[in-house]
Amino acid sequence: MDVRVDERGQGLDADIRTGACVQGVQADDSGFTLTLEDGDRLAVRAVVAASGTFGRPHHPALPGLEGFTGSVLHAAEYRAPEPYAGQRIVVVGAGNSAVQIATELATQAHVTLAARHPVRFARRHTLGRDLHWWLTHTGLDTLPAGRFPRTPPTQLVIDDGRYRAAVAAGAPDRRPVFTGIDGIDGIKVTWADGSTEAVDTILLATGYRPDLAYLAPLGALDEHGHPFHREGLSLTHPGLAYVGLEWQHSLSSNSLRGVDRDTARVARHLAARLHRH
Known part of the structure; x- marks a missing residue:
């Protein structure tokens, strides 16, 4: 679909295509060539990978998991607790999804929340305001990523009290x-105390990674599929940039609260790069 008019009726001069999956990106003398799923090819001067940081479910290498003969699924595949009624379930993780899914499943099944670190709760509301309001209005959202630990012990679980109470019970x-x-x-899983127990399902609430396989032909990614970049600007190709990556520039870079700021910053710097080259 070719759309060239914005919501106010003003021209954007933009070729917007929906349902057009990019299969690969290759660099050439004039910029890049994109190959789409339908075989179409696009020649462009620059590429902004704005597919975010939640496209690829992460499956960690847990001890013995490859030999587990029960059911293994990722949180991305979970929909409702009823199909798991009466089962013995282990939910791996300590973040929001892990705690929320484990609590919901516990209404239908016997559930253990298994994680390398303790669960850390944060109050959803303080003085009548949501946590996200406080992050925005205190300026924490916009602090450069370097001001925060790059690998925090665990993600905070935003809670109105019910999840803390469920885990405590x-x-x-x-x-x-x-x-x-x-x-x-x-x-049968083996616990840290040496005991073993039969388990029906292991659910991995272990987060996501950027889904950037289409950039692999460029050599723009490391061995784990993470891009080489500084604040969203590629370190391998001057015409390549990113938007929506976790900690790209600040705490909120991979959320709706921060992606607009990063987009404006990346656009300015990318335009300057293209002008120089």
């Missing part, structure tokens, strides 16, 4: 991550 119960899975009976 043991529904779900909380344990360290299992240390292995029985090699003979692949449905």
Whole structure:
């Protein structure tokens, strides 16, 4: 679909295509060539990868998981607790999704929340204001990423009180991550105290990574699929940039609260780069 008029009727001179999945990007003398899923090719001067940071579910290498013969799924695949009624379930993770899903599942099943770190709760409301309001109005949202620890111990779980109460009541119960899975009976996990227990389902609430495989031909990504960049500007190609990455510039870079600021900054610097080159 070619759209060239904005909501006020003013021309954008923009070729907007929906349902056009990019399969690969290659660099050439004039910029880049994009290959789309339908085989179409586009020649462009610059590429901004704005596909965010939540496109690829992360499956960590947990001890013995490859030998588990029960059901393994990621939080991205979870929809409702009813299909798991009566099961023994281990939810791996300590962030918002892990705690919320584990608490919901605990209404139908016996659930353990397994994580390498304790669950850390943050109050959803303080003095009548939402946590996101405080982050915005205190300026924490806009502080450069270098002012924060790059690898915090755990993500804070934003809570109105119910999740803390559920974990405290043991529904779900909380344990360290299992240390292995029985090699003979692949449905038994081994806990840190040496005990073993049969488990029906392991649910990985272990986050996401950027889905940037289409940039692999450029050599713009490291071995884990993360881009080489500084504040959204590629370190490998002057005409390549990113928007929506976690900690791209600040705490809110991968959220709606911060992506607009990063977009304006990246556009200015990318335009200057293209002018120089």
